Amino acid sequence: MKGKKSTFDKRIYAGWLAAPGLLIYILIFVIPTFASFYFSMTRWNLKTAEFTGLTNFITFFTMSNTRAALINTAIYAFFTCLVKVVLGLLLAQYLCGQVRSRGYLKTMYFLPTLLGNVAVAIAFESILSQGGLLNQFLANFGVEPVKWITGSRYAMLSCILVDIWKGIGTALVIYVAGISAIPTTYFEAAAIDGSTPTQSFFKITLPLMVPTINTVLTLSLIGGLRTYELVYAMTGGGPGYSTELLGSVIYKLFSRGSYGLATAGYVIMFVIVAVIVFPINSFVAKREADL
């Protein structure tokens, strides 16, 4: 019976239907990913590659902006991710309650996610500039003009806040979907048994939201570790190296033609993302099973 079934399967599911997609994916994504491990160890001008062992990695780590970029990337990924995960959940919980302007608020938080990184960068660059809107507003309270993005002290903080402004809508919508999927009977039963809203949140919503929180956490962490466009468009990595990210270092190496070195940078990013994201994913998956 089993053999018969599988010949039937073979007949009705023509394997070649999967071929175009897999071909594009393997050719344009998988092969380059594997190839990067080789090219990261070469001096490479896209035509000829001369094997140089670990030289590129040593050069990469001794470059003057690498240390700053690694630290900045860690800070950037950690804080954007933390705020999106926590504040996003609190906002979603709030918007799922008795709020009259729910639709309006959701739209407002979601709209910035539709804007491009460059557009957002241009808008905030002028708002946060030294003579910009924010400083004009603060001047009413007697605050001296602050260099929000042109000074190294607040540049990173400003970039993180703009990233959150732009990205929290995604987290919010995912969370709202997750909370709406919880049957309301759970909350009703808990309320009859005398549970306060706070208790319901911690004892019902939070445990049932673990998979959703995992989704938001993974998405924003991966995003935070590998993105650079918004910050690059806003500050170009400056002032100094204060907003240099791993992604922007790699791009700068690429644009000046150091292909081998840039690929070594990519391999480092690959390892960082893999080492951080895979364990978090399996850890959360385990917790989920326990609950």
Added chain:
Amino acid sequence: MVRKRTWFGRVFEGIMLASTVLGHWIVFYFIFITACKDQAEAARLTLAWPSEWKLWENIQYVMTFNNGLFVKSFWNSLRLTVCSIAILVFTSAMTAFILQRKRGWISKISDKLIIAGLIVPASVIPTYWVLSLLGIANTLTGLTLVEVATLFPFAVMMYKGFIATLPRELDEAAVIDGCGSVRLFFRIIFPLLKPITMAVIILRSIVVYNDFQNPQYFMSGSDSQTVQLCVYLFKSSFTSHYGRLMAAVIIVSVPLLLLYIFLNKHIMEGMTIGAVKG
């Protein structure tokens, strides 16, 4: 369960509404009002009303700048978005269908590669190398394939999750009634995938249209640019003219805002489907 709105609840809602005025409306208003000003007034970066409305002049300048570079790049972005999303939808749906229904060693390996692709970053420079071997580096065709490959894993996962809920009896019945494999997919399965297809089309169009990284890597050596690269170019050439710059920001954002106004419900639904199958 309906609790009475408390005094605190009302005040808190007021605070939330006020925060959107500060955090969103002022930003949008600032972009708009700056785009309406001439160079000197725009440079003051205030919320003040313009003494003369220059919105139309600024838009005209942006549109005609460098022999209509902006319009050309708009056309490129449109082609890029439409082509890559069309290819993405068909290839990922077909792949997901086969991978979900046929469980052989090829499917298992493909599954692993696709799940890994959700997490690891794309290696841009070796990709550029592959494209130049294929003779499509610095072309819109090459960029289209890159967009498809980048978005492929997520789309396949979404389709696969949905196809798993379609009973196999459906396939068997169709085949017994004389459907071939191809007809089975295009006539029976693909129409049933409509919710996912809508989600992929809407959400991924936004991503491709707004993409800056891939065009920056793969198209900067080419004369055909995408609209995001073009705005970035404006950013460095109009630094002293915020009015024109903000006009460009508005023009580049309008297509997606219109999309949102018309497809609001679908976008939210799409996000929801995408979220469940992360």
